[in-house]
Amino acid sequence: MSHRGPVRVADRHAFHTLIDARSPAEYALDHIPGAINCPVLDDDERRIVGTIYKQQGAFEARRVGGAMVAANLARHLRERFADQPASWKPLVYCWRGGMRSGSMVTWLRLVGWDAQQLAGGYKAWRRHVIDRLAELAPQLPLRVICGPTGSAKTRVLQALAARGAQVLDLEACARHRGSVLGAWPGVEQPSQTAFETALLHALEPFDLQRTMYVEAESSKIGRLAVPQPLVQRLRASPCIEIGASVPARLDFLLRDYANLGDDPALLARQLGVLRELHGKQVIARWQEWAQAGALAPLFAELVALHYDPLYARSQSTHLHQWATRHTLASDDLSAAGIDDLATQVLALDDAPAPGSAKA
The missing domain is CATH 3.40.250.10 (Rhodanese-like domain)
Structure with a gap:
């Protein structure tokens, strides 16, 4: 017909x-x-x-x-x-x-x-x-997975998705890990319009009566801007923090970011972006480590001097429910440890999250 x-x-x-x-x-x-x-x-x-x-x-x-x-x-x-x-x-x-x-x-x-x-x-x-993202965003029953760099947040999201939980993976849609060294090796980011299409395509099948898990992100992932209605909803939602120990995080980073050692010259160039924040001497030391493939001392200093101070400043500013967050302690970010964190995250949803109203 x-x-x-x-x-x-x-x-x-x-x-x-x-x-x-x-x-x-x-x-x-x-x-x-x-x-x-x-x-x-x-x-x-x-x-x-x-x-x-x-x-x-x-x-x-x-x-x-x-x-x-x-x-x-x-x-x-x-x-x-x-x-x-x-x-x-x-x-x-x-x-x-x-x-x-x-x-x-x-x-x-x-x-x-x-x-x-x-x-x-x-x-x-x-x-x-544009209209659908603006219409859907305020209704999303989000729980925001937080934690400093190296807390395996993306892996926890993947473990949640594997158990049938609703997960919005912003980094997968943006094809970028969100941090200064977060480019996916050999993968171009999509255009801004394709990123927004991918977000809507991911959101449309979701049940708005069931919790959705998302990672805490800034308003930009690589060169892509997260649509403002989604940024606002994310910032207003209840938080679950992964409180992983520094040794566990460094161990995880060395496994998860091992690809950074594949191109020492590129890594050294990327670190140059941080010169204004950390000064010439520090960056020169980091670039030497990068060139030598010495990722362990490099990651230890990046975490201590760059990522953790940035995290401490940004969370309380940007996440409105930060003060009432749940924190899940962990000193094991192996596959089994990540799976255990996913179990704990799902258990929290059985009890009402502090300060939250069901969407």
Whole structure:
């Protein structure tokens, strides 16, 4: 049955396939989850048509662009869409629901498929992401897992998720560990828009009546900004602190950040960022250790002189329920110790958290 009226973002699940008709570069920057990329103009073609539009006007741009679009659509019909049955219902979008998706929908409908165009295109999706995050954030029943660097917070979150708890892993969405040395080896961070899409995609299936666990993060993770409504909710939520001993933390850091020893020159460069905070002499010493692959003394001083003072200052400032936090002591951050911490975290949820109201 054909869809009546304009197709909105909320209607997208009623279709068999979601097709992003934009260029590969636009798709790579961000796209609606589950969409496949079938460009009507590739990156070079889009640039050529844009130049013609500026230099020679709309008619010439449409004439040249039309031939490119027709060739690309013919290829998609021969290849990507060749096996689709007569009952196939695709939903197509481009940047703002204009000519690119319109031309694809026209051809698919001529074939006999019930193809539809997403009203407003990707821009409508972007508005949906911003609005939904702002709407959901204040309702999230968050418990914030805190602890200084090396407390295995992310691993505790993973252990909670493995037991079926609801976990929002901000660092996984941002592909970054959040600290000055937190870049994932060999992994680029997503664009800001793709980060926000990933956050919504992670949040939408959650049950708002059940506790959700999240790690304490600053408002930026690497170069990405956590959306403000989420930052505000996180800061207002009850806290659970992992009070791990310094030896346990250093032992954990040496295991978990071992990859930093793989590229001594890069590590030394990253430490240079801290020069204004710690002065030339300290940074020179740290950089020497980095170059020599001496991670144990380097991490010991980073924890004592950089991470712990920063943590002590920031938690009470940024987390409004810090004073009433639960603290779970631990001197074992092995896999078994982390599992034990997850058990303790879940046990806390059976009793009401101090100062919290059920969302």
